[in-house]
Amino acid sequence: EVQLLESGGGLVQPGGSLRLSCAASGFTFSNYAMGWVRQAPGKGLEWVSAIDNDVGSTTFYADSVGGRFTISRDNSENTLSLQMSSLRAEDTAIYYCARRRGRNYGDFDYWGQGTLVTVSS
Amino acid sequence: EIVMTQSPATLSVSPGERATLSCRASQSVSSDLAWYQQRPGQPPSLLIYDASTRTAGTPVRFSGSGSGTEFTLTISSLQSEDFAVYYCQQYESWPLTFGGGTKVEIK
Numbered sequence: 001e002v003q004l005l006e007s008g009g010g011l012v013q014p015g016g017s018l019r020l021s022c023a024a025s026g027f028t029f030s031n032y033a034m035g036w037v038r039q040a041p042g043k044g045l046e047w048v049s050a051i052d053n054d055v056g057s058t059t060f061y062a063d064s065v066g067g068r069f070t071i072s073r074d075n076s077e078n079t080l081s082l083q084m085s086s087l088r089a090e091d092t093a094i095y096y097c098a099r100r101r102g103r104n105y106g107d108f109d110y111w112g113q114g115t116l117v118t119v120s121s
Numbered sequence: 122e123i124v125m126t127q128s129p130a131t132l133s134v135s136p137g138e139r140a141t142l143s144c145r146a147s148q149s150v151s152s153d154l155a156w157y158q159q160r161p162g163q164p165p166s167l168l169i170y171d172a173s174t175r176t177a178g179t180p181v182r183f184s185g186s187g188s189g190t191e192f193t194l195t196i197s198s199l200q201s202e203d204f205a206v207y208y209c210q211q212y213e214s215w216p217l218t219f220g221g222g223t224k225v226e227i228k
Contacts, residue, residue, distance in 0.1 A: 035217075037165075044208065044219060044220075044221050044222045045157075045159075045165060045208055045210070045219040045222075046219065047210075047216060047217040047218065047219065050217070060215050060216070060217075061216075062216050063122075063216065096164050096165075101167075101170060105153075105170070105212055106153070106210075106212025106215075106217045107155035107167060107170045107210060107212050108155075108157075108165075108167060109167045109170075109176065110167075111164035111165055111166070112164065113164055114164055
């Protein structure tokens with residue numbers, strides 16, 4: 001059974017940093033591209049970042065987080081990470097880790113339960 | 122950036138009735154479109170990809186159609202578990218973008 005378990009969310013002050021992790025199990029992690037999608041309270045879905053499973057682990061970012069967030073993966077630990085810095089109030093959201101259906105596809109076939117990030121003083 | 126627009130924002134339907142949800146892209150996305158269902162307090166769940174292909178767990182009452190800029194999700198006979206929010210998403214080009222969602226509520 002595919003499982004994605006996010007951790008690392010919490011309350012952080014504006015300008016602060018936070019690192020989210022996603023532990024993957026139930027599938028061969030190194031064979032899949034992955035991504036992060038967030039959802040502000042009561043709002044819709046917003047794609048944040050994605051990473052391929054190629055040799056160079058090609059990365060992609062939404063304009064709203066580019067230069068502040070860094071996505072990475074550790075295939076030996078079956079873990080996806082999102083390092084977030086210079087956090088703003090508008091980054092407050094539930095952050096979902098999701099598996100992409102394939103490297104050449106950007107849709108997400110499995111999702112974690114999410115971890116809540118709150119940016120507030 | 123490709124803007125995805127969903128309509129209506131809210132759809133009131135009686136159980137057993139048909140529901141038709143629309144999604145429009147600001148430019149062609151070919152058939153690189155997915156539909157997701159999100160129930161309250163739950164993460165989204167992939168229903169349809171490539172505009173019209175159901176996932177293994179998607180009931181046959183769900184069908185997707187369209188290509189280019191106009192897409193439709195049809196639920197042929199609404200069941201109680203279908204009352205939820207539905208999102209479309211294009212993956213033809215980066216950045217990936219979602220529509221604003223359609224809430225299907227009980228009439």
